[in-house]
Amino acid sequence: MPDQRQTHFRIDVLGPLRLTGRHGRDCTPKGAKNQALIAMLALSPGMERPRRWLEDKLWSSFGPEQAGANLRQALSKLRSALGSEADLLQADRNAIRLAERQVRVDLLEEIVPGDDRTELLEGIDVRDPEFEDWLRQERAQLQAMINRTQPSSNRGILITCRSDGDTAAGRDRILADVLSNQIGENIADQVRAWRQADPDSVGAPDAPPSDVLIQSQLLADGNSHMLFLKAVHQPSARILYSRMQRVERLEAITNSEDEIARTVFEAADQILGKIPHALPKDRPETRATALSRLALYRMFSYDQDALREAYGLMDQAYRHDENGLYLAWGSLIRMTQMMEMSEEDQGGLMEETIDLYHRAMETGAENPLVMSIVSKVRSTVHGDLAGVMDLAQSAVERNPVSAFGLKALSEAYITAGRLQEAYRTSARACAIAKSSPFRHWWDTGHCLIALACDHYEEAITAGEAAARAAPLSRPVHRTLLALYAATGRMDQATEVARRMVKIEPGFTIDQMIGDPDYPVRTLRGKGLLAPLGALL
Template sequence: MLELTLFGRFSLRTVDGTDITPKSKKACGLLALLAYAPEMKRSRAWLVDHLWSDRHPDQGLGSLRQELSNLRKCLENYDGCVQSDRRWIWLSSDAFDCLGQDASSSDCEFLEGLDIRDQKFNDWRSKVSEKSAASSALVSHREVLDQFSQSSAPPISICCVSIGPEGASSTVVADVIATRIAEGISEHISVSHIANDKPRGELASSADILVECSVVEDNGFCVALIKVVHVDSGKIFYSKTCQMTGTAGSLVRSDILAKAAFDASEVTVEQLPHIIGVGQSSSHATALSRLALHKLFTFEANAIDEADQLLLEAYSIEKNGVFLAWAGLLNMIRSVEVMHSEQDETRERIDELIQKALSISGQNGLVRALAAQTTAILFRDPARSLPMAEDAVEMNPSSSFALQALATSKMLTGETEQAYAISAKSRNIASRSQFRQWWDLNHSMICVATGRFDEALALAEAVTRIVPTTRPMHRYLLSLYAEKGNFEAANRVKQKLIQLEPGFTLDQMIDDPEYPVHTLRRAGLIAPLKAMK
């Protein structure tokens, strides 16, 4: 066991006290970044970004290889302490003990004496220092994770309350609506459900989150009032009035209600760590996963790497399969984006994430939806993806993720018009989502596949305005502008693609059958590019 001191004077020593701290400061920085990482593991891209942020990525990767070699020389008598593959570098958790016994001292500095001239490294160091000062409990990385996973705080509890005359049809509908929202919330976070079999006052005192709904019918008009409340503070996560002509029963089947239920779930999950705090493991893991999603849906390479790490950390805190399902989707997006030459996430690895997520949380509709979407896009296997997508929609008819997975699977079976209608519904339900670019992107691709080029173009333009670093949508824009004969706009997009993808050429899109534009090729949208050569 090697003793690594992170708080106080940075050092690496053997059990007999021999100092084997690397002479290279960057090698020390590499060791520190790995030691303080979830599972002591970081991607090469993330490490380059935090130690050589001012260099070209290729130069940074070369420097990383050199410092990794320096680190291994210091540890040549300890085989297996530092391991790596083409994408990841990690430390053996059995070989290192991260010491912090003097961390509560006011003069105990994180990585004291380690001066590294890189702004991203120093920003990371400052964040860790602030977090550590706030917690005042500086223990080894493994112990921190154990504390979170073994938190004595009770799980977050949720209860549904329908307001209205007992037995009335409108009250039954209100109960259905409240239950659907609660189930949508529980797809994202681990909660315990409290049965609605107590007086309302007792229910409120025993629940963390209360989902209330009341429905009123009057002369062919129906109104539903939805409210999600944090019981302890009285703060409102979500409040919405839905109204439509028709009966209460028709409201349950309407897109208006599906939209409200989806919004209520997303807003509640987003606000939960801020209102409840991160003292409970599920709330802390939720905070990490939401941050991961904000990074993931930028579709930017470094942000996706960071999102991957955040999801792994969330899973280490709470063994919820939804975090693995998100990681599977993330790695599928990374694979499609072809973001850097050292990307080696194999289909087997992604499939492993999916299967593990399903084994842990197979009855979670969101897990099945994400697994179906990943399987459909990466493996193009509707025999696997379609049943999972259908199950996900049955579990939660308001889930836009489930509907999008179903639309993607329907495309693979050749049911293109049905796929278009389901995708359009999915996009409508998620129109107020903070991640709406995900549905715009997927619907744009389906529009291309079904020959709706004008609609596809408008969506691709919308996506690239929100997330200007997404390569797939720029490829679509390039072909769609060329198809319209708007070569001025097409050339602007071509220059943008060259910035996003160094070495990009039109010949790749036109002549390389492996280049990721299969839908464009099948839709006949590659031929118009020849006029630009």
């Protein structure tokens, strides 16, 4: 699964080769051998191959000198085509490599095609027998991977949640149990899973072994306690997560205070990220988790093509595991496409958004994460305050440590005009989601809520954090543009306006100020569009 590193390039090898650079720019090279060179490096160990190996695969009928010259010429053309992004290719006298930390490759992200007819490097025609042999081997490996990952029966992930047996005091044991179960609940919100009682404690020695064991231990240390958490993949004994932290007051656990809620949220998120690596690939919940996690990375980039891909991935997740959560995420993706104005058929997106969230509620009405997502979607699509508030409050009651539920509740409060409650709830959601790879989603929401509460400096800080993590997000850049202008930072406002022209084709400040349908309702209501006139 993707990690939190900063990447600039995406290479798609499933179907026709495609290389996408910064800001979604299509950098796919022309010429079959140039494409083949990129593809072979992308699929090689460490994304590196010796020069001679590449020469043998692409110019096998040439002598060493001519093959070497051909490789140098291909590299020169590739660097020229990449322009300012030529740092993707690195070379020395012995080897050629891609800047691995800057690259993502679709086939290497725990994903295999949902359609087994998908072809690796479709349409590539290099006409070299050595390359064709390499390509046949790679396609055979892909087919074997597809065959291995055909879904088996869906029994759900089994999670045993318990306190460590060495915990002494009865109260400490109970609180440790509470923590383990909160982590298990947060995982079960996001993937089909069952929390399993410890078979020894309930007298069920023949119960199937759990997939994941979550253990918590509280140890008295003077006037405070040390908390030790550990999650283990039982069949392999691999540690999926561990953490040691001091708990000054045990009431922090019973009250689900921020420091504890953040730990629970972080633990569940990191365990979920490891599940596709640990569980067998033929289990539907394994594939669905991998697909949905990748979809979230795509969705929260806010790029037009990435949003389309995110929906396709989430749809695949649902086909592998008919969990209403994936329908709810699908409705949010469709709503985001509407808000980003990235598709022409706005009416069709609206209909699909509504259909998806209705189906999500039919199959996942008890899931607090489904409630949270649907609350946000309903608020944007219908402005249904009573329904939105009911869903958000129910989500938080069922899972008080979920940053998703708190975000939904903060937005329900803002719709109801309860500004200070919205601000406090949003700030708590951001604090809990601090370690999330999608933290910018919470930062974007907090930017708008802080703005509504006239905390402009805090809104700018949250907006800048969101823009760094999601440089293609139109809403956060629109908000920063207005905030910079309103606070007299015209140089920064001018820079954001230039960026908006790149990420939103056809953008003009005139439209932002004068078009009543342009999506800046909060900014318009706060009177923050007028200062933009100084930029005209």
